[in-house]
Amino acid sequence: MPPAASRFDMTDPAVAVRGLTKTFPVPFHRQSIVAVRDLDLRVESGEVYGLLGPNGSGKSTTLKIILGLVSPTRGRTEIFGRDSRLVESREAVGFLPENPYFYKYLTGEETLRFFGRLCGLGGALLKSRINELLNLVGLTKARKRRLGTYSKGMLQRIGLAQALIHDPKLVVLDEPTAGVDPAGSREIRDLILDLRRRGITVLLSSHLLAQAQEICDRVGILADGVLVREGRLQELIAIENQSELVIADASPPLIDEIESLVNRSNAKLIERRKSTTTLERLFLEATKNDQARMTKPE
Amino acid sequence: MKTGHSAFSLRRINAITVNTLTELTRLKVFYFLLVFAVLLIGSSMFMAQLTFQQEFQILKDVSLGAMSIFTSLLAIVATARLIPQDIEDRTVYTILAKPVPRFEYVLGKIAGVLLLLAIGTVVMSAVFFLVLYAREQTLLHVTMRQTAAAPREQVEEALRAVRASAFDIDIVPGIVIIYLKACLLAALTLFVSTFATTNIFTIVVMAFIYFIGHLQAIAREYWLQTHSSALVTRIFLAIVALLFPDLQAFNLVDDIVAGTAISLGLFFKTAVLGVFYTTIYTLLAAFVFYGKEL
Numbered sequence: 001m002p003p004a005a006s007r008f009d010m011t012d013p014a015v016a017v018r019g020l021t022k023t024f025p026v027p028f029h030r031q032s033i034v035a036v037r038d039l040d041l042r043v044e045s046g047e048v049y050g051l052l053g054p055n056g057s058g059k060s061t062t063l064k065i066i067l068g069l070v071s072p073t074r075g076r077t078e079i080f081g082r083d084s085r086l087v088e089s090r091e092a093v094g095f096l097p098e099n100p101y102f103y104k105y106l107t108g109e110e111t112l113r114f115f116g117r118l119c120g121l122g123g124a125l126l127k128s129r130i131n132e133l134l135n136l137v138g139l140t141k142a143r144k145r146r147l148g149t150y151s152k153g154m155l156q157r158i159g160l161a162q163a164l165i166h167d168p169k170l171v172v173l174d175e176p177t178a179g180v181d182p183a184g185s186r187e188i189r190d191l192i193l194d195l196r197r198r199g200i201t202v203l204l205s206s207h208l209l210a211q212a213q214e215i216c217d218r219v220g221i222l223a224d225g226v227l228v229r230e231g232r233l234q235e236l237i238a239i240e241n242q243s244e245l246v247i248a249d250a251s252p253p254l255i256d257e258i259e260s261l262v263n264r265s266n267a268k269l270i271e272r273r274k275s276t277t278t279l280e281r282l283f284l285e286a287t288k289n290d291q292a293r294m295t296k297p298e
Numbered sequence: 299m300k301t302g303h304s305a306f307s308l309r310r311i312n313a314i315t316v317n318t319l320t321e322l323t324r325l326k327v328f329y330f331l332l333v334f335a336v337l338l339i340g341s342s343m344f345m346a347q348l349t350f351q352q353e354f355q356i357l358k359d360v361s362l363g364a365m366s367i368f369t370s371l372l373a374i375v376a377t378a379r380l381i382p383q384d385i386e387d388r389t390v391y392t393i394l395a396k397p398v399p400r401f402e403y404v405l406g407k408i409a410g411v412l413l414l415l416a417i418g419t420v421v422m423s424a425v426f427f428l429v430l431y432a433r434e435q436t437l438l439h440v441t442m443r444q445t446a447a448a449p450r451e452q453v454e455e456a457l458r459a460v461r462a463s464a465f466d467i468d469i470v471p472g473i474v475i476i477y478l479k480a481c482l483l484a485a486l487t488l489f490v491s492t493f494a495t496t497n498i499f500t501i502v503v504m505a506f507i508y509f510i511g512h513l514q515a516i517a518r519e520y521w522l523q524t525h526s527s528a529l530v531t532r533i534f535l536a537i538v539a540l541l542f543p544d545l546q547a548f549n550l551v552d553d554i555v556a557g558t559a560i561s562l563g564l565f566f567k568t569a570v571l572g573v574f575y576t577t578i579y580t581l582l583a584a585f586v587f588y589g590k591e592l
Binding site: 024064067068069070071087088090091093094095096097098099100101102103105106114115117118119120122159162166172 | 304307309310312313314317320321324387388389391392393394395396397398399591592
């Protein structure tokens with residue numbers, strides 16, 4: 001049997017959404033709610049695409065339609081050229097839902113075995129895949145623990161592992177870091193970047209913009225079910241007529257000289273300030289040191 | 299990775315079945331019902347201080363009746379929550395986002411319940427037969443003691459009478475029919491749960507169906523006797539019979555207790571009816587779930 005990836009045409013976009021509209025009828029009312037309106041979207045193979053938007057903007061509905069969990073009112077969605085309503089299109093997809101809840105009575109290992117079997121895996125192949133993924137998400141030591149005892153971050157990581165169990169070429173993540181602490185969130189971010197390095201396409205939805213900015217190649221912004229912006233992240237957020245210089249170990253006279261050089265030209269200096277770290281980095285560093293002190297022997 | 303997709307996969311169904319069975323065996327209600335049934339069967343041997351014929355009759359009546367009620371209750375309570383719970387917990391998204399057809403998901407779920415019911419029925423039957431055997435042995439000893447001075451033929455006759463009152467081969471098909479009735483109720487509950495909004499709604503609807511199902515045969519007879527038996531009436535009654543299965547048809551306990559032999563024809567007719575209803579309701583559940591927006 002050929003590998004899953006080879007049965008999909010990788011020259012096709014990973015996800016193609018054309019003229020997608022989804023309406024939900026309101027009980028006892030004539031009008032219906034429009035969740036997504038005339039959406040056109042294209043996620044290229046190998047990129048990390050962020051679908052951004054506030055709560056209720058239609059992100060999750062769009063993802064569910066792409067995964068065949070909800071049927072579109074109008075329009076068409078494809079995964080590597082295949083109609084996403086077809087069950088076989090899901091062979092190329094791994095999905096992590098928002099706040100995933102797995103069977104609490106299963107251990108980490110049993111959970112992966114269950115999802116692996118659903119994907120048609122078995123025997124030594126499944127066993128080695130489970131070991132590989134538990135290692136990838138850092139849960140090897142917790143493999144025999146029931147999911148009922150897992151922390152939120154661990155659940156997200158086992159969720160990511162089950163999404164990857166059949167080696168999909170596209171991973172769909174719905175709010176992958178929702179409710180996870182900064183350290184767990186950073187781990188998931190690193191895992192997503194690792195997926196990109198492996199050539200796996202990632203489509204994620206989020207309303208955590210700082211995180212999306214760190215990992216996405218392209219983004220689309222949804223508002224009230226309409227795609228209001230789309231493009232390469234750097235192009236979207238760049239300010240055309242402004243530039244930044246970040247200089248290390250510069251003496252005050254050197255900075256003054258640069259400033260006067262700018263003032264003598266037609267350009268205008270907008271702001272002069274010390275570089276700062278991010279609050280996330282500060283938090284991670286502080287809690288890391290704290291952790292080290294706690295584990296240090298007397 | 300070799301994961302070629304097939305339209306129908308026993309491995310996928312088996313994975314869902316095993317998981318459903320694991321989930322259900324963790325339900326406290328299952329243990330509660332099982333322990334309660336076991337207690338009832340066990341205690342029934344102390345209830346009768348009558349003649350041995352009456353004692354065995356009561357033992358069979360109470361045990362088979364308890365098995366019928368508990369398997370039916372277990373079928374409804376265990377099945378009602380399966381799909382709604384998966385939807386509420388979003389586990390259904392993770393499962394159906396894999397290459398799993400929706401009908402396989404439904405098949406896996408119902409197969410898990412049927413397996414659970416089979417285990418429950420086998421355990422209860424085993425306890426029942428053990429109690430029956432233990433009482434038979436006790437009564438044989440008592441009879442031998444009481445007839446020690448009697449002629450050999452009389453002793454043999456007395457022992458034969460005890461054995462004949464104890465185990466009756468018709469108990470086995472009776473238990474099979476009890477199991478099939480529970481399967482039917484499980485499939486019907488699964489069907490109702492595919493469009494119900496809450497577990498309570500499913501259980502209440504099933505309670506109604508259970509009572510209507512037991513009473514509809516009497517109502518049908520009355521209707522046909524007092525009203526015309528025209529084609530329209532018959533079609534109407536057939537529709538009612540499809541919506542509300544005739545559960546009284548699965549009640550062979552009274553015949554077994556009374557010592558009336560169950561004919562092979564009656565057994566097969568009832569068994570086929572049970573399998574037919576279970577299949578129809580499972581297909582209906584799969585059909586409704588196929589079009590469900592998750």
